[in-house]
Each structure stands twice: as C-alpha cells, then as structure tokens.
Amino acid sequence: MPIETIAAPRPLPTAAEPDRPVWQSMMRGAALRCPACGYGRMFRAYLKVADECTACGEELHHHRADDAPPYFTITIIGHILLPLIWWSSTTIAAPPLWFWSFWVVAIIASCLVTLPVIKGALVGLQWSRRMHGFSGLPDSEHRM
Numbered sequence: 001m002p003i004e005t006i007a008a009p010r011p012l013p014t015a016a017e018p019d020r021p022v023w024q025s026m027m028r029g030a031a032l033r034c035p036a037c038g039y040g041r042m043f044r045a046y047l048k049v050a051d052e053c054t055a056c057g058e059e060l061h062h063h064r065a066d067d068a069p070p071y072f073t074i075t076i077i078g079h080i081l082l083p084l085i086w087w088s089s090t091t092i093a094a095p096p097l098w099f100w101s102f103w104v105v106a107i108i109a110s111c112l113v114t115l116p117v118i119k120g121a122l123v124g125l126q127w128s129r130r131m132h133g134f135s136g137l138p139d140s141e142h143r144m
C-alpha cells in the first residue's frame, strides 16, 4: 500500500477545544434536542436530522448514524416485548386475532417511538466524541 493512502492520525484535542460530556450529549440527543445547547430541535422531520441547531447554530449534518438506530431499536424492543409476548401467550386466553392484533400494534408503536430517541442519542454520542465532521475538520480528513 502506498504511504500516501494512509490517513494521518487525528490531532490530539487541545485546550482550545472545550470538553463535550458524553452522557449529557447523549441525554440531550435522546430528548430530541441539540447536543451542544439542549434547546434547539435535533430533527427537522421524524428521522431527518436538522442541518444545524435553530438555537445555537451548531452544525448537526455531520452525523453518520446509518443503521445503528434501527439495530439498537430492534434489540431493545425485542428484549422487552418478546418476554411479554411469551408471558401473555401462556397466561391470557384471548382469541388469536385479538392477541396478535394487539402485539403487532404494540411492537410497531414501540419501535416508532423509540427510533428517534436512539438516533438522537447516537448523534449526541458522535457529536461529543467529535466523530466525522463534528470536530470542525472536513469529513475527508477523518478516519472514523
């Protein structure tokens, strides 16, 4: 591999870069708010991240959440609802159509509610760790 194709390591954070607390950023994102200020909306539509915060102007378009939000949503909802479905199927004597109608609606509604929360938390995580373009460097100069 030619040496020119190896990306240079990201420079270490300097004192000029303020700390970005991970937990606070993720909680603000999970609340669908800007991870920088906590006031502006993170999303301009259901799962469309706003290009920038309406309150502080922080650029949010650098995120690369990709498939992680649905992956975590399916994992979390599955681990919560599947035991409940199993438990209810062994203890409640409901007609199968009613039983499955309820659970299909519950699964879909749970996923639709959880998905933006998890995506917001992941964008907050990426912002706090200065991943992708969140450090101010162009996306082409990042390794992550």
Ligand SMILES: [Zn+2]
Pocket (backbone or CB within 6 Å): 034, 035, 036, 037, 038, 039, 040, 053, 054, 055, 056, 057, 058
């Ligand atoms: Zn903001």
